[in-house]
Amino acid sequence: MAENPAVPLDPIDEPIDVATLTANELRAAHTLFGRALHRRPATDDGWPWTERAYAPGRTFGVHVDGALAGTATSFPTRTAVPGGAALPTAAVTRVGVRADRTRRGLLSAMMRHQLADAAARGEVLATLRASETRIYGRFGYGVASRGRTVRVRARGAGWRAGAPAGGTVRLLDPDEVVGTLAALHDRLALRRPGGMTRPDGWWSVQLGRRLAEREHVQVAVHSGADGDDGFAVWTITESGTGFGQNTARVEDLHAADTGAVAGLWRFLLGLDLLVDVEGWLRPLDEPLELLLADPRDCATTAVADETWLRLVDVAAALDARAYGAADPVLLAVHDAVLPSNGGLYRISPDGVARLDGDPDGGAPSHPEPHLECDVAALSMAYLGDRTPSELAATGWWRVHDAAAPDRADALFRTAGSPWCGTFF
Numbered sequence: 026m027a028e029n030p031a032v033p034l035d036p037i038d039e040p041i042d043v044a045t046l047t048a049n050e051l052r053a054a055h056t057l058f059g060r061a062l063h064r065r066p067a068t069d070d071g072w073p074w075t076e077r078a079y080a081p082g083r084t085f086g087v088h089v090d091g092a093l094a095g096t097a098t099s100f101p102t103r104t105a106v107p108g109g110a111a112l113p114t115a116a117v118t119r120v121g122v123r124a125d126r127t128r129r130g131l132l133s134a135m136m137r138h139q140l141a142d143a144a145a146r147g148e149v150l151a152t153l154r155a156s157e158t159r160i161y162g163r164f165g166y167g168v169a170s171r172g173r174t175v176r177v178r179a180r181g182a183g184w185r186a187g188a189p190a191g192g193t194v195r196l197l198d199p200d201e202v203v204g205t206l207a208a209l210h211d212r213l214a215l216r217r218p219g220g221m222t223r224p225d226g227w228w229s230v231q232l233g234r235r236l237a238e239r240e241h242v243q244v245a246v247h248s249g250a251d252g253d254d255g256f257a258v259w260t261i262t263e264s265g266t267g268f269g270q271n272t273a274r275v276e277d278l279h280a281a282d283t284g285a286v287a288g289l290w291r292f293l294l295g296l297d298l299l300v301d302v303e304g305w306l307r308p309l310d311e312p313l314e315l316l317l318a319d320p321r322d323c324a325t326t327a328v329a330d331e332t333w334l335r336l337v338d339v340a341a342a343l344d345a346r347a348y349g350a351a352d353p354v355l356l357a358v359h360d361a362v363l364p365s366n367g368g369l370y371r372i373s374p375d376g377v378a379r380l381d382g383d384p385d386g387g388a389p390s391h392p393e394p395h396l397e398c399d400v401a402a403l404s405m406a407y408l409g410d411r412t413p414s415e416l417a418a419t420g421w422w423r424v425h426d427a428a429a430p431d432r433a434d435a436l437f438r439t440a441g442s443p444w445c446g447t448f449f
């Protein structure tokens with residue numbers, strides 16, 4: 026496919042320096058980011074809600090000719106990894122470069138600076154959601170969880186006999202939404218690999234502002250035998266003319282177990298005046314087809330990348346996750362952006378040991394690796410989204426011992442699909 030016509034680049038003849046922006050510069054940074062995404066700036070009423078989502082001291086900018094030309098920020102969170110550990114993570118967001126300054130290395134400078142900053146803070150992982158898939162691989166990010174878009178017919182055949190019915194469901198008033206959901210999400214988020222905690226600023230910008238502006242966001246909480254154990258947030262769009270031609274768009278749904286999943290979806294599908302219910306970036310293993318009387322009432326309309334994960338501290342990240350039973354593998358990891366991660370790792374059910382030898386350092390490593398990959402391709406297996414053998418078969422990992430992919434599959438195996446469920 027042809028690339029876009031080349032635009033002559035007006036060279037930047039000053040060093041690209043990345044600065045930490047002050048609180049007074051955040052609104053300009055937000056406006057720049059919004060413009061880069063073709064969005065309008067925050068209104069005066071909206072800005073105080075958005076401002077809370079900027080964690081202090083974590084927003085960077087590059088100035089060119091005295092004007093802000095690029096920005097990136099992050100907020101601190103924790104990510105659940107296989108085995109249940111929750112690792113300190115930089116959640117990278119609001120990345121943008123002014124349209125007349127792109128392709129001169131501003132993003133590259135900010136990404137390098139931001140990863141060094143995360144490492145200095147002791148953050149083991151960095152995570153982001155990518156506007157385009159071509160941007161972040163070069164900085165060591167890889168797709169570590171995916172989600173599916175589903176459309177479920179609300180007037181379909183209904184629930185399969187014998188499927189769990191779930192418990193009770195209650196609607197929340199707008200003024201109780203953020204407090205109730207934040208507490209519930211804290212209890213639910215880290216139950217599966219890929220889950221992340223949400224700081225107050227996330228709730229402020231994602232729900233608080235919209236509820237204050239009287240947007241028609243609806244929220245229900247599910248209660249099972251042990252109390253509240255799930256919630257759903259949805260909006261309604263008219264999908265046709267006349268009453269009853271509506272689509273409920275689920276933007277947030279977290280549940281402790283299959284009973285709570287069933288209870289919430291059953292409630293949504295039972296709402297009056299609906300044609301269908303759509304969910305976006307749902308877990309790949311959410312068992313909707315197994316709950317419905319006619320599995321074809323649930324159509325998967327897309328599968329997309331969700332978590333782009335970066336192992337900032339490879340040794341700590343590998344050491345923190347659990348491994349299945351198998352003989353050890355020796356994995357050589359390459360990391361062009363954070364070279365101290367490059368090395369040979371012995372991975373076994375008893376833990377991870379870093380062996381001497383840097384595969385990027387010139388000197389041969391002893392012993393020889395069984396498998397070899399870039400740090401971005403390691404992310405793809407880290408939470409369990411992809412198996413080492415499929416990554417080896419497709420060239421993401423290189424194989425030096427033909428038996429090693431099977432052993433690595435057993436070591437990295439997880440129950441269920443990784444999933445985060447938090448967009449930012």
Ligand SMILES: CC(C)(COP(=O)(O)OP(=O)(O)OC[C@H]1O[C@@H](n2cnc3c(N)ncnc32)[C@H](O)[C@@H]1OP(=O)(O)O)[C@@H](O)C(=O)NCCC(=O)NCCS
Nearest residue numbers: 061062120121122127128129130131132133154155156159
């Ligand atoms: C994506 C964006 C931040 C890139 O900034 P940038 O300063 O142009 O990036 P850089 O100049 O550092 O590019 C580094 C490399 O990535 C490539 N690249 C960067 N963005 C790219 C894109 N969107 N598509 C294809 N390649 C891209 C560059 O060509 C360059 O490659 P090279 O090293 O081989 O020359 C900028 O284009 C932007 O603001 N886009 C719109 C907003 C957006 O999508 N933000 C990200 C939100 S997740």
